[in-house]
Amino acid sequence: MKLTEINLYKVNMKMKNPFTTSFGTEHDRLFLLVEIKNEEGLSGWGECVTSEQPLYIEEFTESSWIMLHKFLIPLILNKEINHPDELQEFFKHYKRNNLAKSALDAAVWDLYAKSKGITLAEALGGDSTTIEVGISLGIEENIDTLLENIKQKTEEGYKRIKIKIKPGKDVEVVKVIREHFPDIPLMVDANSAYTLDDIDTLKQLDQFNLMMIEQPLTAGDLIDHAKLQKELKTPICLDESIHSYDDARKAIELGSGRIINMKIARVGGLTQAKKIHDLCEKAGIPMWCGGMLESGIGRAHNIAITSLANFTLPGDTASSSRYWDKDIIEPEVVAQHGVLHLPTKPGIGYDVNIDEVRKHTIEVKSFN
Ligand SMILES: O=C(O)CCC(=O)C1=CC=C[C@@H](O)[C@@H]1C(=O)O
Numbered sequence: 001m002k003l004t005e006i007n008l009y010k011v012n013m014k015m016k017n018p019f020t021t022s023f024g025t026e027h028d029r030l031f032l033l034v035e036i037k038n039e040e041g042l043s044g045w046g047e048c049v050t051s052e053q054p055l056y057i058e059e060f061t062e063s064s065w066i067m068l069h070k071f072l073i074p075l076i077l078n079k080e081i082n083h084p085d086e087l088q089e090f091f092k093h094y095k096r097n098n099l100a101k102s103a104l105d106a107a108v109w110d111l112y113a114k115s116k117g118i119t120l121a122e123a124l125g126g127d128s129t130t131i132e133v134g135i136s137l138g139i140e141e142n143i144d145t146l147l148e149n150i151k152q153k154t155e156e157g158y159k160r161i162k163i164k165i166k167p168g169k170d171v172e173v174v175k176v177i178r179e180h181f182p183d184i185p186l187m188v189d190a191n192s193a194y195t196l197d198d199i200d201t202l203k204q205l206d207q208f209n210l211m212m213i214e215q216p217l218t219a220g221d222l223i224d225h226a227k228l229q230k231e232l233k234t235p236i237c238l239d240e241s242i243h244s245y246d247d248a249r250k251a252i253e254l255g256s257g258r259i260i261n262m263k264i265a266r267v268g269g270l271t272q273a274k275k276i277h278d279l280c281e282k283a284g285i286p287m288w289c290g291g292m293l294e295s296g297i298g299r300a301h302n303i304a305i306t307s308l309a310n311f312t313l314p315g316d317t318a319s320s321s322r323y324w325d326k327d328i329i330e331p332e333v334v335a336q337h338g339v340l341h342l343p344t345k346p347g348i349g350y351d352v353n354i355d356e357v358r359k360h361t362i363e364v365k366s367f368n
């Protein structure tokens with residue numbers, strides 16, 4: 001197929017509630033959408049899940065906007081492509097910028113699946129028809145607010161609760177949660193807020209029967225995580241340390257963690273995500289799909305990849321209503337009792353509500 005037209009949308013969507021992690025609070029999402037058309041007029045969609053500031057990762061919305069229109073889009077515009085994997089060859093000389101690359105990769109995968117008349121999950125080789133869903137809850141100033149959030153989400157049936165921690169808001173918070181909810185599947189995410197100097201604090205978390213401790217140490221680190229994992233009973237889950245197949249391979253070899261949080265964008269797209277999935281499956285490393293506060297478009301890609309066999313732990317693909325008053329896809333994503341049914345229409349399986357996209361769009365660039 002020929003990639004005859006590419007539209008880049010800069011979008012600002014207001015979140016229902018602010019989301020706080022160890023590195024800051026997000027109130028709004030300023031991100032990018034990519035629409036790629038082929039010669040038959042079919043559209044594939046991808047989301048560039050950057051934030052306004054480079055806090056989670058070095059990319060940010062303005063940097064990806066430039067990366068996409070100045071460097072990446074010209075590489076693929078009007079090119080003939082037989083399979084989305086071919087994008088890797090086009091992008092290989094540009095370092096990192098995985099979130100920007102991923103937006104194009106995701107749109108081409110959607111377009112490819114639509115052109116074949118199959119679902120994105122099928123195109124990726126996934127065969128689950130339902131997936132289990134957990135939820136990620138931000139840091140709260142007041143512990144009662146967090147307890148209330150956990151109660152509500154547990155009652156809604158989410159299959160695991162992830163809370164964010166940071167120094168000073170860790171052991172005591174988890175202790176109180178466990179007093180109220182001794183048995184819920186619970187995990188914590190530190191977003192790289194600790195160092196090996198905090199080993200005593202991190203070891204105290206072992207007493208709470210947590211499913212995992214996500215990214216306790218520096219983003220990109222594998223060595224210190226391996227040292228820490230040897231001291232902990234609780235599995236470490238890597239997020240900001242895994243940006244590529246090689247990172248995953250080295251993490252497995254070093255024993256830097258026992259679980260991987262797969263974020264499609266962080267590894268540069270679905271082609272890489274699938275490769276890492278297959279590697280982890282062989283190595284016996286379970287995975288789950290992490291969220292980036294996506295709109296329905298990014299969420300739809302997350303749902304599709306979760307249909308692969310080694311996504312054995314509940315992911316972050318909560319209902320659209322978790323973040324949005326109204327999502328930009330139809331129907332919206334709805335998890336019932338912590339379970340989502342995969343869509344059956346070709347491609348991402350949800351219709352993009354273009355009026356809703358336009359309502360939130362602050363800038364568009366079109367290429368053909
Ligand atoms: O999309 C979701 O529901 C998950 C939200 C979440 O936990 C995260 C989103 C974006 C960056 C990080 O703070 C983070 C994570 O580390 O997993």
Ligand SMILES: [Mg+2]
Nearest residue numbers: 189214215239
């Ligand atoms: Mg994380």
